[in-house]
Amino acid sequence: MDIYQLRYFLAIVETGNFSRAAERSFVSQPTLSTGIKKLEAELGTTLFSREARKISLTEAGRRLLPHARTIIYECNAAKSEVSRRSPLRRLQLGLLRTAPTQRISALVNDFAKAHGDIQISIKEGAAAQLQRWLDEGRVNVALSIRPETESGLSFARLYRWKYMLAIPTSHSFASRSLIPLAELDRLDFLHRTHCEAESELTRAFANAGVSPNIVFRTDQDDKALALVSAGLGLCMMPDILSAPGIALLPVDGINIGRSIGLLWRKTEENDLIRSFQMFATSHGWYPERSGNKNLAWAR
Amino acid sequence: MDIYQLRYFLAIVETGNFSRAAERSFVSQPTLSTGIKKLEAELGTTLFSREARKISLTEAGRRLLPHARTIIYECNAAKSEVSRRSPLRRLQLGLLRTAPTQRISALVNDFAKAHGDIQISIKEGAAAQLQRWLDEGRVNVALSIRPETESGLSFARLYRWKYMLAIPTSHSFASRSLIPLAELDRLDFLHRTHCEAESELTRAFANAGVSPNIVFRTDQDDKALALVSAGLGLCMMPDILSAPGIALLPVDGINIGRSIGLLWRKTEENDLIRSFQMFATSHGWYPERSGNKNLAWAR
DNA sequence: ATCCATCCATAGATATTATCAATAGCTATG
DNA sequence: CATAGCTATTGATAATATCTATGGATGGAT
Numbered sequence: 001m002d003i004y005q006l007r008y009f010l011a012i013v014e015t016g017n018f019s020r021a022a023e024r025s026f027v028s029q030p031t032l033s034t035g036i037k038k039l040e041a042e043l044g045t046t047l048f049s050r051e052a053r054k055i056s057l058t059e060a061g062r063r064l065l066p067h068a069r070t071i072i073y074e075c076n077a078a079k080s081e082v083s084r085r086s087p088l089r090r091l092q093l094g095l096l097r098t099a100p101t102q103r104i105s106a107l108v109n110d111f112a113k114a115h116g117d118i119q120i121s122i123k124e125g126a127a128a129q130l131q132r133w134l135d136e137g138r139v140n141v142a143l144s145i146r147p148e149t150e151s152g153l154s155f156a157r158l159y160r161w162k163y164m165l166a167i168p169t170s171h172s173f174a175s176r177s178l179i180p181l182a183e184l185d186r187l188d189f190l191h192r193t194h195c196e197a198e199s200e201l202t203r204a205f206a207n208a209g210v211s212p213n214i215v216f217r218t219d220q221d222d223k224a225l226a227l228v229s230a231g232l233g234l235c236m237m238p239d240i241l242s243a244p245g246i247a248l249l250p251v252d253g254i255n256i257g258r259s260i261g262l263l264w265r266k267t268e269e270n271d272l273i274r275s276f277q278m279f280a281t282s283h284g285w286y287p288e289r290s291g292n293k294n295l296a297w298a299r
Numbered sequence: 300m301d302i303y304q305l306r307y308f309l310a311i312v313e314t315g316n317f318s319r320a321a322e323r324s325f326v327s328q329p330t331l332s333t334g335i336k337k338l339e340a341e342l343g344t345t346l347f348s349r350e351a352r353k354i355s356l357t358e359a360g361r362r363l364l365p366h367a368r369t370i371i372y373e374c375n376a377a378k379s380e381v382s383r384r385s386p387l388r389r390l391q392l393g394l395l396r397t398a399p400t401q402r403i404s405a406l407v408n409d410f411a412k413a414h415g416d417i418q419i420s421i422k423e424g425a426a427a428q429l430q431r432w433l434d435e436g437r438v439n440v441a442l443s444i445r446p447e448t449e450s451g452l453s454f455a456r457l458y459r460w461k462y463m464l465a466i467p468t469s470h471s472f473a474s475r476s477l478i479p480l481a482e483l484d485r486l487d488f489l490h491r492t493h494c495e496a497e498s499e500l501t502r503a504f505a506n507a508g509v510s511p512n513i514v515f516r517t518d519q520d521d522k523a524l525a526l527v528s529a530g531l532g533l534c535m536m537p538d539i540l541s542a543p544g545i546a547l548l549p550v551d552g553i554n555i556g557r558s559i560g561l562l563w564r565k566t567e568e569n570d571l572i573r574s575f576q577m578f579a580t581s582h583g584w585y586p587e588r589s590g591n592k593n594l595a596w597a598r
Numbered sequence: 599a600t601c602c603a604t605c606c607a608t609a610g611a612t613a614t615t616a617t618c619a620a621t622a623g624c625t626a627t628g
Numbered sequence: 629c630a631t632a633g634c635t636a637t638t639g640a641t642a643a644t645a646t647c648t649a650t651g652g653a654t655g656g657a658t
Contacts, residue, residue: 001374003302004616013566018635031617033636038616044382050635052625060381062569066391067377069436071370075300078366082342082359092365123420137368222522230529267312270361303645317606330646332607337645349606351654 003075005039006068008032009047013057013065088272090119094130094142098196099260103159103240104143111279118272134265141273142263154269157261158280161238163197164248166228174247181253185210188233194219197256201236204254302374304338305367307331308346312356312364387571389418393429393441397495398559402458402539403442410578417571433564440572441562453568456560457579460537462496463547465527473546480552484509487532493518496555500535503553 011021012032022029040046047061057065081089091111095104112120123139130142134153146155165184167173184205189212192198205212215233218224221241228235229245238258239248262280264273310320311331321328339345346360356364380388390410394403411419422438429441433452445454464483466472483504488511491497504511514532517523520540527534528544537557538547561579563572 001302001378003300019633027616028618029635030619030637034616037636043378053634055635057566059569062567063381063387064377065567066389066436066439067373067380071373071377073435073437074366074370074373078363078370079300079342081366082344082362088362090365121420121422136372137365138372140365220521222519223525226522226525227529230526230531232529267356268361268364270358318604326645327647328606329608329648333645336607352605354606 001039001042003071005035006071008035009039009061009064009068010072012036012048012055013061016055018055087117088270089117090121091141091272091276092139093120093122094133094139094144094263095122095124096127096130096142096144096260097124098126098194099143107280107283110283111276114279115275130263134263137268140264140268141276143260144263145258145260147263152266153263154266155261155263156277156281157259159240159261160257160259161240162250162257163201163236163254164239165251166225166235166237166241166246166248168229168231169245169247170231171234171247173249176249179249179251181205181208181210181251184212184234184251186213188213188215190215190224190227190233190235191217192219192221192224192235192237193217197258198236200256201254204256208253300338300341302370304334305370307334308338308360308363308367309371311335311347311354312360315354317354386416387569388416389420390440390571390575391438392419392421393432393438393443393562394421394423395426395429395441395443395559396423397425397493398442406579406582409582410575413578414574429562433562436567439563439567440575442559443562444557444559446562451565452562453565454560454562455576455580456558458539458560459556459558460539461549461556462500462535462553463538464550465524465534465536465540466546466548467528467530468544468546469530470533470546472548475548478548478550480504480507480509480550483511483533483550485512487512487514489514489523489526489532489534490516491518491520491523491534491536492516496557497535499555500553503555507552 008021008025008027011025012018015021015024018032018036019029022032025032036047043060043064045060046058047064048055049058077090080086093108108120108122112118123133125133127144127147130139130144131147131151131153133139134142135151143158146157147153165173165179173179181204191214195201212234216224216227218227221237224235224237225241225243225246227233229243236251236254237248242248262277264277307320307324307326310324311317314320314323317331317335318328321331324331335346342359342363344359345357346363347354348357376389379385392407407419407421411417422432424432426443426446429438429443430446430450430452432438433441434450442457445456446452464472464478472478480503490513494500511533515523515526517526520536523534523536524540524542524545526532528542535550535553536547541547561576563576
């Protein structure tokens with residue numbers, strides 16, 4: 001497989017015609033014929049069905065097409081990005097699926113706004129898969145937990161959170177600074193089904209003989225926040241999630257936390273990664289410092 | 300630029316050494332040297348800084364790296380996907396940014412679950428950009444509105460919705476089947492800031508001399524739904540958004556709707572696109588038919 | 599200091615091949 | 629049947645990817 005062959009291939013797809021594709025590629029028509037023939041030989045299938053006066057893609061050709069497009073696109077992007085003094089334009093970000101989405105999407109949105117010309121693409125996955133993607137170069141940077149094995153990756157911790165009790169500010173608990181776990185027995189609770197620490201929290205409750213009354217289950221933090229603020233129940237949440245109308249209090253007997261940071265390959269650190277790291281580090285985690293007005297509630 | 304040169308480049312990056320990279324690539328060491336030299340000449344920069352006993356990537360090299368990785372990855376993927384009878388494995392989906400996210404993410408999630416081996420990547424954008432991406436082959440399929448100009452694209456309408464009044468089921472309106480617009484004057488309302496029809500709705504209200512009292516603004520449908528169900532205000536919403544505790548009623552004097560469907564290039568229709576289209580068509584739009592249990596609330 | 603091992607660059611030769619011009623073969627159309 | 633429009637084949641040629649052999653540079657070992 002060769003790049004020039006893929007260029008021929010695309011030219012034929014786009015002109016629908018070997019001869020015109022040859023013109024467009026500034027080569028003779030036989031050159032194109034043999035080029036495609038070689039490509040077909042290597043792939044072991046025909047790519048075009050040559051009927052009289054009309055050629056069309058075969059199923060194999062249709063399968064090749066998106067790859068060919070991507071490859072040619074990448075070649076052009078590489079040329080224009082490598083040599084010039086132009087800034088880097090593409091951040092491929094890996095995202096831990098269990099991470100708190102709202103705050104991270106605020107970070108990514110703000111970064112995108114601050115660097116309007118940068119293309120950001122996001123892939124979600126589990127921690128192990130993110131590491132694999134980093135190794136394979138499928139992503140540039142990952143937002144994930146610190147990897148256990150040392151493997152050529154740099155880690156910069158960004159955020160750390162503890163799980164606390166979310167209550168409406170109008171609740172009688174709101175004036176207190178620490179809630180004994182035992183007082184939560186039989187109270188109405190919301191369950192954040194997507195939270196990866198939820199099982200640990202449930203265990204902690206059970207060990208203390210406390211059984212909350214689960215009123216709702218949801219896999220979305222916004223919904224949970226809105227329902228807590230509307231007074232439908234309490235909820236254990238990362239202290240970084242917050243909203244007007246909600247107070248977060250530590251619970252005596254619960255000390256569960258997580259931390260998350262940026263991961264990238266040491267050898268492949270570049271301007272863009274550095275700039276994203278700096279942005280993320282200085283990006284306020286707590287809502288009063290967060291710049292994303294769209295996520296704020298307004299009267 | 301040539302594929303073999305990029306392979307050499309990657310081999311050097313991964314071995315950190317010309318000689319070992321040559322072994323790994325089954326060529327002689329001078330072959331590698333001249334290959335890289337040529338690549339450097341074409342790109343107009345050096346890619347490696349050759350210090351004694353130690354080579355490292357230059358900034359230009361670091362910029363090239365992700366492109367090179369993508370290109371080689373795509374070449375391999377193309378080979379393994381084109382010839383064999385293997386099913387297609389990658390769906391590049393374009394998503395209209397103003398589309399109702401919740402329902403669409405349910406569709407995509409369900410499709411991903413049903414075809415566990417398929418990689419799905421999503422790009423969001425405005426309608427015009429989605430069309431451009433389709434043309435450039437950056438996405439396979441787009442979920443968007445019907446394009447105005449005929450341009451080699453197929454369109455299959457999937458969903459159509461009208462904007463209706465969302466109220467809590469406990470509300471006094473709930474027993475009625477049609478609400479006159481005039482009755483909404485001065486009532487508490489939520490504003491869905493991200494909704495692209497919101498300005499048209501606001502105009503309709505204003506034309507009728509009705510001025511609702513905006514209590515909250517949010518850019519997230521879940522939050523809006525939760526707040527309506529908690530009784531904090533009413534909201535104009537697509538009738539496809541629904542949740543327990545919420546009723547949707549038509550408003551007399553408001554007849555605003557939208558429709559959305561799949562877009563793809565006629566000439567590039569393939570197994571995967573067909574299968575996604577069939578899945579999307581048969582995927583229940585209304586919640587009682589939707590298969591995604593994660594999005595449902597449970598007591 | 600000297601020698602040696604390691605590593606990358608250069609030179610010249612060779613086999614491969616991308617390309618070309620010319621032409622043959624095919625198929626609709628008038 | 630002739631013609632126009634298209635792709636495939638052929639044989640020649642220029643370009644080049646690769647090879648072996650060698651030079652030059654550097655750092656560690658004796």
